[in-house]
Amino acid sequence: MVEALRAGTAPSPGAGEIFQLLRDGRARTKAELASLTGLARSTVALRVDALLSAGLLAPAGEAASTGGRPPVRVAFNPAAGRTLAVDLGATHATVAVADLAGGILESRTRAIDIADGPETLLDAILADGAALLETAGTGPLLGVGIGVPGPVEHSTGRPTNPPIMPGWDRFDIPGYVQRRFAVPVLVDNDVNILALGEQVTSWPGVDDLVFVKVATGIGAGIIAGGELQRGAQGSAGDMGHVQVPHGTGGERDPGDERDLEALASGSAIAASLRAQGLEAANSSDVVSLVRAGHPAAIAATRQAGRDVGEVLATVVNLLNPSIIVLGGSIARAGEHLLAGVREVVYRRSIPLATQHLAIVQTQAGERAAVVGAAIMVAREVLSPASVDAYAAASAAR
Numbered sequence: 001m002v003e004a005l006r007a008g009t010a011p012s013p014g015a016g017e018i019f020q021l022l023r024d025g026r027a028r029t030k031a032e033l034a035s036l037t038g039l040a041r042s043t044v045a046l047r048v049d050a051l052l053s054a055g056l057l058a059p060a061g062e063a064a065s066t067g068g069r070p071p072v073r074v075a076f077n078p079a080a081g082r083t084l085a086v087d088l089g090a091t092h093a094t095v096a097v098a099d100l101a102g103g104i105l106e107s108r109t110r111a112i113d114i115a116d117g118p119e120t121l122l123d124a125i126l127a128d129g130a131a132l133l134e135t136a137g138t139g140p141l142l143g144v145g146i147g148v149p150g151p152v153e154h155s156t157g158r159p160t161n162p163p164i165m166p167g168w169d170r171f172d173i174p175g176y177v178q179r180r181f182a183v184p185v186l187v188d189n190d191v192n193i194l195a196l197g198e199q200v201t202s203w204p205g206v207d208d209l210v211f212v213k214v215a216t217g218i219g220a221g222i223i224a225g226g227e228l229q230r231g232a233q234g235s236a237g238d239m240g241h242v243q244v245p246h247g248t249g250g251e252r253d254p255g256d257e258r259d260l261e262a263l264a265s266g267s268a269i270a271a272s273l274r275a276q277g278l279e280a281a282n283s284s285d286v287v288s289l290v291r292a293g294h295p296a297a298i299a300a301t302r303q304a305g306r307d308v309g310e311v312l313a314t315v316v317n318l319l320n321p322s323i324i325v326l327g328g329s330i331a332r333a334g335e336h337l338l339a340g341v342r343e344v345v346y347r348r349s350i351p352l353a354t355q356h357l358a359i360v361q362t363q364a365g366e367r368a369a370v371v372g373a374a375i376m377v378a379r380e381v382l383s384p385a386s387v388d389a390y391a392a393a394s395a396a397r
Contacts, residue, residue, distance in 0.1 A: 014039070014043070014047050014388075015047040015050050015051055015387060015388050015391040016383070016384030016385060016386070016387035016388040016391070017037075017384050018033060018037065018044065018047045018048060018051065019051055019056060019057070019076075019382070019384070019387045020384060021033060021036055021037070022057060022074070022075060022076045023076055023382070024076075025075065025076055025101065026075070027060035027061065027073035027074065027075040028073060028074065028075075029071040029072065029073050029074075030044050030045050030048055030071065030072075030074070031071060033048065047391075048074055050391040050392075050394070050395055051074075051387075051391060052074065053391075053394055053395060054080075054390055054391045054394040054395075055077060055080040055139075055394075056076070056077055056080050056382075056387065056390070056391070057074045057075065057076060057077055058074065058075060058076075058077040059072055059073070059074060060072075060073040060074055060075035061073050076100075076101070077100075078099040078100045078101035078103060079099055079100075079137065079138065079139055080100060080139055081099075081100050081139040081140050081141070081142040081381075082097055082098065082099060082100075082105070082133070082136070082137050082138075082139050082140070082141050082142065083097070083098050083099075083100070083141070083142055083143050083144070083145060083373075083374045083377040083378060083381075084096075084097060084098075084129045084132075084133070084141060084143075084144045084145070084181065085097075085098050085104075085144075085145050085146075085370040085371070085372075085373035085374040085377070086125055086129070086144070086145065086146040086147065086370070086373060087147050087190065087193070087369035087370050087373060088112075088114070088121070088125070088146060088147060088148045088149065088190070089112075089114070089149055089190065090113075090114045090149055090164055090216055091111060091112060091113065091114070092109055092110070092111060092112060093109065093110055093112045093121065093124075093125050093128075094107055094108070094109040094366070094369065094370055095107065095108050095109075095125055095128045095129045095132060095370075096108075096132070096370040096373075096374070097129075097132045097133055097136035097137055098370070098371070098374035098378075099137060099139075100142070100378050100382060101378070102197075102200055102371050102374045102375045102378060104367065104370060104371065104374070105136040105137040106132050106135065106136035106137075107132070107370060108128050108131075108132060110124070110128065112124070114149065114164060114165050114168075115165075115166050115167070117166070117167040117168070118167060118168050118171045118173065118176065119176070122173070122176055122177065126177065126180045126181070129144075129181075130180070141181060141183055142183060142184075142377070142378075142381045143183050143184040143185065143186065143377035143378075143380060143381045144177055144181055144183060144184070144185045144186070144377065145185075145186050145187075145188075145193070145372075145373030145374060145375075145376045145377040146173060146177070146185070146186070146187045146188075146373060147187075147188055147189065147190040147192070147193035147194070147369050147372065147373050148162070148165065148168070148173075148187060148188075148189065148190060149162070149164060149165065149189075149190050149216075149217070150162025150163065150164065150165045150168070150189065151189060151234060151235055151238070152187050152188055152189050152234050153233060153234050154186075154187070154188055154230050154234045155234075156172075156174075157172070157173050157174040157185060157186065157187035158170050158171060158172060158173065158187075159171060159173070159187075160233075160234070160235075163217075164216065164217070173185070173187045174186075174187060184377070184380060184381060186373075186376050186377055186380060188230075188234075188373075188376060189219065189221075189234070189237075190213070190219075190369060191211060191212075191213045191219040191220060191221040191237060192221045192228055192230065192237070192372070193221075193368075193369050193372030193373045193376060194211050194213060194221055194327060194362075194368050194369050194372055195209065195210070195211035195220075195221025195222065195223055195228065195325075195372065196221070196223070196228060196371075196372035196375050196376060197364055197367070197368030197369055197370070197371035197372030197373075197375065198211050198325050198327070198362060198363070198364045198368045198372070199223055200371060200372070200375050201363070201364040201367070201368060201371055202325075202362075202363040202364050203323055203325075206223075206322050206323050207223070207224075207225055207226040207322075208223065208224055208225065208319065208320065208321045208322045208323075209222075209223045209321055209322065209323045209324075209325065210222055210223070210312075210315060210319065210321045210323070210324050210325070211223075211324075211325045211327060211362075212239065212308065212312065212324065212325065212326050212327070212328075213327050213328035213331075214264065214265065214266070214304070214308060214326065214327075214328040214329075214330040214331055214337060215265070215266050215283055215328035215329040215330060216265060216266055216267055216282075216283060216329075217240050217261055217265055218239055218240035218260055218261045218264060218265050218308070218328075219237055219238060219239060219240055220237035220238075220239045220315070221237055222236055222237050222319065224319060224321075239260055239308075239311050239312075239315075240259060240260050240261035240265065241259045241260070241261065242259060242260050242311050243257055243258075243259050243260075244258070244259065244260050244263055244264075244307050244310050244311060245310050260307060260308065260311050263304070263307045264303075264304035264305075264307040264308050265283075265304075265330075266282060266283025266286055266328075266329055266330050267282065267283070268304070269283075269286045269297075269300050269301060269304050269330065270282055270283065270285060270286050272300050273285075273286065273289065273296060273297060273300060276296050278294070278296060278297070280297070283329040283330055284329065286300075286301065286330065286333065287329060287330065287332055287333045290333040290334060290336060291333065291334065298336050301330065301333050301336040301337050301340070302336045302337070302339060302340040303340060304330065304337060304340065305336065305337040305338065305339060305340020305341045305342075305343070305344075306340040306341070306343060306344050307340075308337070308340070308341050309340060309341040309342070309343060309344030309345045309348070310344055310348070312324060312341060312344075312345050313344060313345050313347075313348035313349045316345055316349040316353045316354065316357065317349050317350055317353055320352075320353045321357065322356065322357065322358070323357075323358050323359075323360065324341075324345070324357065324358070324359045324360070325360055325361070325362050325363075326338055326341065326359070326360070326361050326362065327361070327362035327368070331361055331362060338359065338360075338361055341359055342359050345357075345359060
């Protein structure tokens with residue numbers, strides 16, 4: 001199947017388009033598909049039969065009869081193949097095996113140091129992936145999706161000047177992974193795959209969503225019109241390097257030109273607390289102090305939320321999302337970051353953009369990243385052209 005997906009031939013025209021109608025998991029009869037597409041029933045029957053033979057569809061029971069033999073329903077078969085999803089962070093790596101609908105079959109997390117470099121870490125991660133593939137699910141491996149904590153040129157899968165990933169700049173991650181697994185390999189920024197995972201898991205009916213990760217750094221994943229927006233070079237959503245406007249009631253000097261990451265990231269909050277004599281080395285310490293009810297930590301986190309809100313108010317006015325989701329380690333500190341963001345966004349954005357806007361904490365949690373990586377791969381390998389190629393190759397065997 002992998003060879004067919006990579007072949008780029010144009011067989012079985014139309015099977016891939018029929019398949020897209022069934023990606024939502026709803027079972028339909030051939031007659032219903034003919035009605036949806038406007039194609040002749042005989043044409044639809046040929047294409048559905050090709051997809052059934054390829055294993056991408058499966059029978060899903062009978063529909064009510066209107067006279068004669070009850071028609072058979074067909075549905076997407078997520079077990080037709082598997083994907084390997086990787087969430088690579090600064091200090092952790094999660095590897096998961098997923099079905100073609102993004103359902104996680106099994107996963108494994110290990111502590112890492114991203115500064116150990118690409119070869120060392122990828123070797124360990126791919127070994128974990130190979131072990132999981134031995135036991136999790138059936139069907140061929142169709143692709144690998146990887147999220148990394150830095151800017152990525154998505155077309156090549158190469159990190160570009162990642163600030164916390166020494167040794168990774170321009171490293172050919174897809175080429176290295178394909179030495180172990182000869183399948184398509186997609187690489188993206190970790191916040192982009194978080195946005196995909198959150199949308200699929202928690203907000204499947206929402207086409208305009210912004211996911212904001214507030215942790216060691218700050219970034220956003222933008223879904224507009226149902227599509228992930230990466231920008232021309234893959235740097236869309238880099239909120240952390242936006243200079244924060246004044247006027248939120250903070251104590252910054254008017255000449256302070258620090259960007260959002262320098263003001264509101266977990267590292268920045270920890271530094272401000274250390275300046276007040278508290279023991280706070282990193283984001284985890286900040287969260288612990290907030291959960292313990294320490295007034296200075298709560299105040300600093302709330303102000304960080306206001307600073308994030310200043311930048312997000314502009315994002316809301318420009319993009320008009322339906323949902324803003326806050327995630328990352330600092331978002332786990334409770335309602336304080338969220339309250340600060342809401343306070344500013346609802347005050348500074350235009351009323352038309354906020355009348356139906358919801359600003360919420362992540363619901364998918366830590367699983368969002370590997371779900372998003374799996375969905376990223378599934379969308380690529382199950383595109384109409386790829387499905388057409390596979391259906392034809394399957395018929396020729």
